[in-house]
Amino acid sequence: MNKNKHGLLSVLGAAVVSSLVLSGCDNGAKLDISRQIGANPSMPSAQNFLMPPMQVPAGVGWKDGQAPKVVSGLNIEKIASGLLHPRQVLALPNGDILVVESNGPGQEAVTTPKQVIAGIVKGRSGKGGKGGNRITLLRKKEGTAGEWEKHVFLENLHSPFGVQLIGDTLYVANTGNIMKYHYTPGDTKISDPGTELADLPDTVNHHWTKALVASPDGKKLYVGVGSNSNIAENSLAVEYRRAAVLEVDVESGASRIFASGIRNPTGLQFEPKSGKLWTIVNERDEIGADLVPDYMTSVQDHGFYGWPYSYYGQNVDTRVKQQRPDLVAKAIKPDFALGSHVAALGLWFYNGNNLPEKYRGGAFVSEHGSWDRTPLSGYQVVYVPFENGKPSGPVEPIVTGFHSADEKNLYGAPVGLAQDAQGALLIADDVGNVIWRVSAAKQ
Amino acid sequence: MRVENKSPTFKVASAIFNLLNPVPFGLFVAVMIFDFIYANTGEVLWVKSAAWLVSLGLIFAIVPRLINLGFVWFGKNRTAPAVKLDFWLNLVAVVTALVNAFVHSRDAYAAIPDALWLSIATVALMAIGRVVLAWQNIGFKEFGHE
Numbered sequence: 128m129n130k131n132k133h134g135l136l137s138v139l140g141a142a143v144v145s146s147l148v149l150s151g152c153d154n155g156a157k158l159d160i161s162r163q164i165g166a167n168p169s170m171p172s173a174q175n176f177l178m179p180p181m182q183v184p185a186g187v188g189w190k191d192g193q194a195p196k197v198v199s200g201l202n203i204e205k206i207a208s209g210l211l212h213p214r215q216v217l218a219l220p221n222g223d224i225l226v227v228e229s230n231g232p233g234q235e236a237v238t239t240p241k242q243v244i245a246g247i248v249k250g251r252s253g254k255g256g257k258g259g260n261r262i263t264l265l266r267k268k269e270g271t272a273g274e275w276e277k278h279v280f281l282e283n284l285h286s287p288f289g290v291q292l293i294g295d296t297l298y299v300a301n302t303g304n305i306m307k308y309h310y311t312p313g314d315t316k317i318s319d320p321g322t323e324l325a326d327l328p329d330t331v332n333h334h335w336t337k338a339l340v341a342s343p344d345g346k347k348l349y350v351g352v353g354s355n356s357n358i359a360e361n362s363l364a365v366e367y368r369r370a371a372v373l374e375v376d377v378e379s380g381a382s383r384i385f386a387s388g389i390r391n392p393t394g395l396q397f398e399p400k401s402g403k404l405w406t407i408v409n410e411r412d413e414i415g416a417d418l419v420p421d422y423m424t425s426v427q428d429h430g431f432y433g434w435p436y437s438y439y440g441q442n443v444d445t446r447v448k449q450q451r452p453d454l455v456a457k458a459i460k461p462d463f464a465l466g467s468h469v470a471a472l473g474l475w476f477y478n479g480n481n482l483p484e485k486y487r488g489g490a491f492v493s494e495h496g497s498w499d500r501t502p503l504s505g506y507q508v509v510y511v512p513f514e515n516g517k518p519s520g521p522v523e524p525i526v527t528g529f530h531s532a533d534e535k536n537l538y539g540a541p542v543g544l545a546q547d548a549q550g551a552l553l554i555a556d557d558v559g560n561v562i563w564r565v566s567a568a569k570q
Numbered sequence: 571m572r573v574e575n576k577s578p579t580f581k582v583a584s585a586i587f588n589l590l591n592p593v594p595f596g597l598f599v600a601v602m603i604f605d606f607i608y609a610n611t612g613e614v615l616w617v618k619s620a621a622w623l624v625s626l627g628l629i630f631a632i633v634p635r636l637i638n639l640g641f642v643w644f645g646k647n648r649t650a651p652a653v654k655l656d657f658w659l660n661l662v663a664v665v666t667a668l669v670n671a672f673v674h675s676r677d678a679y680a681a682i683p684d685a686l687w688l689s690i691a692t693v694a695l696m697a698i699g700r701v702v703l704a705w706q707n708i709g710f711k712e713f714g715h716e
Binding site: 175176177178238239240241356357358359360361362413414445446447448449 | 612613614615618621622625669671672673674675676677678679680684
């Protein structure tokens with residue numbers, strides 16, 4: 128009997144040890160992230176996991192006087208705090224700033240045990256904080272430094288994200304439609320209920336953000352619509368008009384798919400030199416800490432960029448059962464990789480002249496930060512220099528220090544970017560609930 | 571020779587065991603069927619359902635497996651070899667089901683073929699345990715007083 132018990136205990140012990148060994152497998156990144164930034168990123172082979180790499184710092188917010196770090200020559204200041212999950216910023220012609228305060232509509236049904244776990248992990252990071260479903264207007268206090276005046280500008284929105292002004296009409300992309308409102312310069316509140324210009328795909332809303340940019344001539348709006356899944360695991364039936372950039376006619380509200388196969392286009396901008404539409408894209412997860420690099424790319428009319436069948440051109444994703452070699456064959460390779468899992472959520476082509484010369488003419492990209500990678504990636508704002516309408520040089524982190532050095536605590540996470548009347552760069556921070564303003568340091 | 575065990579603790583444990591022990595087996599059989607259908611159709615309904623079933627099967631397995639552990643290894647009387655074999659087969663089955671639950675957390679077709687092999691292994695191990703006991707003419711109730 129005693130011998131039996133010994134045998135039992137040793138086998139149980141072996142089982143525990145082996146399961147620990149299994150879960151402790153080194154799933155961390157093997158590639159230096161710099162090898163996945165640029166026009167030709169390294170592509171390791173895809174892996175499947177029992178537990179995907181998962182590392183999320185705990186959201187703690189900023190302490191008084193604490194701020195992100197900026198490179199030398201730049202200065203950072205807080206112009207608003209205590210916001211409700213600010214995601215996007217838009218500078219109005221009169222110098223006022225609109226801040227979209229929002230988070231997901233929380234309408235995605237729990238259909239797998241994994242979602243229960245993922246919800247808990249996300250909540251820990253502060254990225255799941257409740258959104259304000261409103262837009263707040265910031266106005267600089269004349270002659271004084273410090274935080275700007277805050278006015279509640281537009282309320283009762285439904286998970287808004289993109290916002291654009293064309294002439295005297297303000298367009299707001301809720302998760303399910305584009306609303307338009309009359310705007311009078313100087314107003315600090317819009318109380319009219321607005322009219323719907325166009326509806327947008329709003330079932331499930333796994334990726335709920337609807338990024339928005341107006342064409343330079345003001346005739347079209349381009350909408351970034353994310354996929355309803357990581358890799359079509361919610362069936363292709365719910366992916367109609369998703370993972371796409373839609374083009375909406377401002378006059379009629381009629382829309383069409385402009386480009387597709389773009390998993391989650393979270394920021395759209397026109398590149399000033401070439402006049403081309405560019406987007407930042409969040410690529411798929413759970414096939415490795417070093418896959419798949421998020422990217423920025425020019426968006427071609429009728430272009431197909433691979434999702435879900437392939438990534439970064441013709442790299443086939445075997446997690447999709449219904450393979451489509453015909454579509455993979457025509458998948459366009461994106462222009463420029465930003466690194467795996469950085470979660471690019473803000474794009475701004477800088478055309479001001481406040482920041483030092485070397486930050487002019489290129490793009491700022493804000494990286495909200497990874498959950499599916501060890502060590503962490505992203506959690507910074509980078510500058511991508513451009514020449515002749517194309518990324519031209521090494522990417523430089525400009526604003527950093529959003530998490531503690533030991534990667535345990537998260538103070539903030541950058542999302543939307545804009546440029547104010549003086550040419551300073553504005554950054555929405557939806558974990559710190561702050562708007563940051565980055566300008567040239569005074570000499 | 572069988573000794574009638576009349577202790578109330580034994581009766582309660584035996585009743586709980588008999589109520590709960592068949593549940594994981596049934597759920598794991600369903601997992602195997604659903605995985606087979608998913609592997610052939612790619613309809614995500616099946617693999618998502620299988621993910622729930624394998625998790626539920628593991629939860630339902632906790633109590634009867636602990637009762638079985640007590641009966642087999644810490645009972646007052648000698649335990650038949652078939653009963654011990656059944657214990658080990660079930661233990662390995664629970665481990666394969668646990669690994670299977672993690673495999674089912676993969677997105678879409680990444681679960682295949684691993685999930686299918688693991689669910690077949692789980693069912694086979696549990697089924698062999700049952701056959702071995704039946705062959706020895708040992709009923710569930712008699713674990714503790716064999």
